[in-house]
Amino acid sequence: MKTLVLGAALASLLHITPTVILVKRQDAVAHLLPGADQFAARELHLSSADSKKLHDAVGWEPPDGVVTFYVGKHADQVTGALIFMRVDCQHGPLELAIGFDQRGTIRGVEVTKATVEMKPWVQEALRAGLTDSYRGLANDQAPVGAAKVKPQIGAMPGYMAELIDKGVMHGAAAYRLFYKS
Amino acid sequence: MLYDLRHSDLRVRWLVTLLLATLGTSYLFGAWMVGLYAGFSTTKVAETYGAAGEQMMMQMPPDTTMVTERPVSMAEMGEEQHHVDMNLLVQDTHVHMPMYAVIAAVLSIIVLGLAVSRGVGLAIITLLFAAPWLDFAGMWLTKLVSPSFAIVTVAGGWAMALGYTIVAALAIYQMWWRKP
Numbered sequence: 001m002k003t004l005v006l007g008a009a010l011a012s013l014l015h016i017t018p019t020v021i022l023v024k025r026q027d028a029v030a031h032l033l034p035g036a037d038q039f040a041a042r043e044l045h046l047s048s049a050d051s052k053k054l055h056d057a058v059g060w061e062p063p064d065g066v067v068t069f070y071v072g073k074h075a076d077q078v079t080g081a082l083i084f085m086r087v088d089c090q091h092g093p094l095e096l097a098i099g100f101d102q103r104g105t106i107r108g109v110e111v112t113k114a115t116v117e118m119k120p121w122v123q124e125a126l127r128a129g130l131t132d133s134y135r136g137l138a139n140d141q142a143p144v145g146a147a148k149v150k151p152q153i154g155a156m157p158g159y160m161a162e163l164i165d166k167g168v169m170h171g172a173a174a175y176r177l178f179y180k181s
Numbered sequence: 182m183l184y185d186l187r188h189s190d191l192r193v194r195w196l197v198t199l200l201l202a203t204l205g206t207s208y209l210f211g212a213w214m215v216g217l218y219a220g221f222s223t224t225k226v227a228e229t230y231g232a233a234g235e236q237m238m239m240q241m242p243p244d245t246t247m248v249t250e251r252p253v254s255m256a257e258m259g260e261e262q263h264h265v266d267m268n269l270l271v272q273d274t275h276v277h278m279p280m281y282a283v284i285a286a287v288l289s290i291i292v293l294g295l296a297v298s299r300g301v302g303l304a305i306i307t308l309l310f311a312a313p314w315l316d317f318a319g320m321w322l323t324k325l326v327s328p329s330f331a332i333v334t335v336a337g338g339w340a341m342a343l344g345y346t347i348v349a350a351l352a353i354y355q356m357w358w359r360k361p
Binding site for chain 2 (some may be wrong): 042063
């Protein structure tokens with residue numbers, strides 16, 4: 001009996017909780033690429049030199065060497081671009097949607113996925129206004145959303161905010177360095 | 182037989198029954214999840230865990246960054262192509278292997294109380310532990326060696342289902358019907 005109880009406790013401690021959708025990808029696209037009615041996937045297959053350049057800039061490179069931007073268009077005019085970024089941590093993955101306007105400024109950030117365990121932490125950080133600080137950020141500015149909300153939230157929500165900052169930094173660097181190449 | 186499930190206290194038999202029912206339900210949802218994210222055919226498993234594209238890109242990145250652009254629909258942007266890269270497979274192996282070991286151990290404890298020969302007991306316990314090994318060995322071999330090893334993962338999944346079915350069927354039958 002003791003073995004069973006210990007086993008169940010061990011299993012629950014070791015298991016990363018399932019992923020939950022916080023915002024549907026389609027809804028994130030609608031929010032971050034407003035007015036767009038045509039879309040294109042712009043895939044950048046990075047050379048070794050460019051992967052290194054990205055890594056040197058922000059300490060990250062895409063594991064498969066591919067960065068995908070979704071470009072929104074209306075009447076054949078580009079209205080903006082969007083990238084989905086995954087950020088991993090020991091509690092599981094987070095997914096962000098980062099939208100850019102035509103000038104390359106961040107239009108907005110949505111957290112589209114988290115795990116069951118991370119969801120309340122992420123929501124607390126979002127309620128504290130984390131993503132407000134990204135709006136209008138130039139793609140070469142370091143995101144400081146976590147620093148702004150940390151005094152008002154708990155330790156784990158603060159950690160989630162740091163991860164989201166990191167994802168925004170990675171996405172913005174990919175945009176700055178390669179989107180127009 | 183280290184203990185006899187057939188003549189065990191009603192509370193033990195009830196515990197084992199509920200445990201098997203709960204594990205069985207989680208296995209059904211596990212199969213559903215496999216269907217959603219990886220698939221049951223070797224082709225689908227190879228696409229999910231294999232290195233087609235990923236390893237090619239990792240081994241042979243282009244000399245200069247290549248850009249391709251293609252039209253996509255709103256629905257296509259909503260679909261996430263599920264591919265398990267190396268980092269995710271490390272994480273999956275780290276979190277799932279201990280849990281699989283605990284499940285195999287719990288099912289093996291049930292096997293120890295079944296009225297089966299020592300040889301059959303050993304075979305079932307081996308099957309219970311071999312299944313997760315096959316599952317993850319298949320994933321790693323598919324990623325690192327060849328997509329042909331997807332069959333090992335498929336075999337591991339079926340072995341897991343077979344092991345559970347054998348234990349559940351024997352335990353339920355012996356605990357509640359067969360009372361020599």
